[in-house]
Amino acid sequence: ARASRSSRSPSDLSVSFEFFPPKTEAMEETLWRSIERLAPLAPDFVSVTYGAGGSTRERTHATVARILSETGLKPAAHLTCVGATKGEVDAVVDSYAEAGVRHIVALRGDPVEGIGTAYRAHPGGYDRAADLVEAIRSHHPEIEVSVSAYAERHPESPDWSTEIDNLKRKVDAGATRAITQFFFDNDLYSAFLDRVAAAGISIPIVPGIVPVLNFSQTAKFAQKAGASVPDWFAARFEGLEEDQATRQLVAAAVCAEQVLDLVDRGVSDFHFYTMNRADLVYAICHLLGMRPVKPAAPDAAAA
Numbered sequence: 001a002r003a004s005r006s007s008r009s010p011s012d013l014s015v016s017f018e019f020f021p022p023k024t025e026a027m028e029e030t031l032w033r034s035i036e037r038l039a040p041l042a043p044d045f046v047s048v049t050y051g052a053g054g055s056t057r058e059r060t061h062a063t064v065a066r067i068l069s070e071t072g073l074k075p076a077a078h079l080t081c082v083g084a085t086k087g088e089v090d091a092v093v094d095s096y097a098e099a100g101v102r103h104i105v106a107l108r109g110d111p112v113e114g115i116g117t118a119y120r121a122h123p124g125g126y127d128r129a130a131d132l133v134e135a136i137r138s139h140h141p142e143i144e145v146s147v148s149a150y151a152e153r154h155p156e157s158p159d160w161s162t163e164i165d166n167l168k169r170k171v172d173a174g175a176t177r178a179i180t181q182f183f184f185d186n187d188l189y190s191a192f193l194d195r196v197a198a199a200g201i202s203i204p205i206v207p208g209i210v211p212v213l214n215f216s217q218t219a220k221f222a223q224k225a226g227a228s229v230p231d232w233f234a235a236r237f238e239g240l241e242e243d244q245a246t247r248q249l250v251a252a253a254v255c256a257e258q259v260l261d262l263v264d265r266g267v268s269d270f271h272f273y274t275m276n277r278a279d280l281v282y283a284i285c286h287l288l289g290m291r292p293v294k295p296a297a298p299d300a301a302a303a
């Protein structure tokens with residue numbers, strides 16, 4: 001195992017970082033400290049999420065525009081189909097194209113009534129992510145499109161063939177990369193890659209990695225998102241509810257273990273759900289062999 005880790009040079013690896021648009025000035029500061037801390041690692045791209053039901057349309061756009069104008073990073077804007085007509089969604093895409101954004105993460109989004117309720121498309125809107133991919137690629141072929149994938153199936157998928165068919169539709173519509181929902185059991189990801197390959201899908205299926213900053217919150221989110229939390233994984237955080245310092249060390253160790261095992265399995269691209277925090281992700285990238293391209297800012301340690 002160690003041989004395969006050390007034989008892979010950092011230049012073979014590529015990482016991307018996901019952020020969410022900040023709501024307050026304090027959150028904005030945290031986000032920008034994190035972006036400044038992570039930028040010297042030269043990520044392939046950094047993505048900015050789109051709030052449930054399109055609630056962050058302006059904030060997502062503003063964050064993406066600031067990344068474009070103030071950093072050398074390549075931003076990817078997330079966009080969903082929820083609660084908007086095709087014309088409204090197309091207008092958002094046009095405004096990104098005009099601002100110089102060349103990468104969109106195209107998603108369907110969750111039901112307006114909340115995860116677990118039946119999804120109903122807006123009467124004049126796009127039904128599913130594949131339709132959005134098709135629209136973006138036909139109006140703006142200069143824009144690269146990434147999509148979601150689910151190593152444990154999307155909660156609404158009745159079976160694997162529906163799941164893989166849906167991914168295939170998105171690829172046929174022009175998506176060139178899929179990013180997975182987070183998972184903790186790498187065997188599930190490997191099994192998913194086998195299903196994807198068997199269906200003749202050849203785009204990169206980049207694992208989405210979530211650092212567990214708060215176990216109970218992550219477990220709740222995992223349940224909604226259809227990601228399983230194995231007992232052995234939960235056991236690692238047992239009894240640490242009131243012990244933040246140990247929890248952070250354990251979170252870093254657990255995340256390192258997952259990522260290095262994926263490297264051993266031949267994975268070279270990683271997408272990190274940063275939650276707008278840099279430290280843990282920076283440390284994991286360091287373990288992957290990545291070093292800052294230019295020295296980090298002097299106050300970077302505070303990020």
Ligand code: FAD
Nearest residue numbers: 049050078107108109110128129148154157166179180181
């Ligand atoms: P789709 O790929 O369109 O479909 C999801 C599943 O539903 C499919 O697997 C398929 O089995 C089933 N399905 C859909 N349509 C049909 C149909 N017509 N017939 C049969 N089955 C169907 N949400 C946000 O709100 N904002 C974000 O920024 C955001 N970013 C994300 C980033 C990543 C990497 C991931 C993995 C998820 C993200 N999400 C985000 C969550 C996502 O919006 C939800 O998981 C949503 O429920 C599904 O969106 P999708 O694009 O995966 O949908």
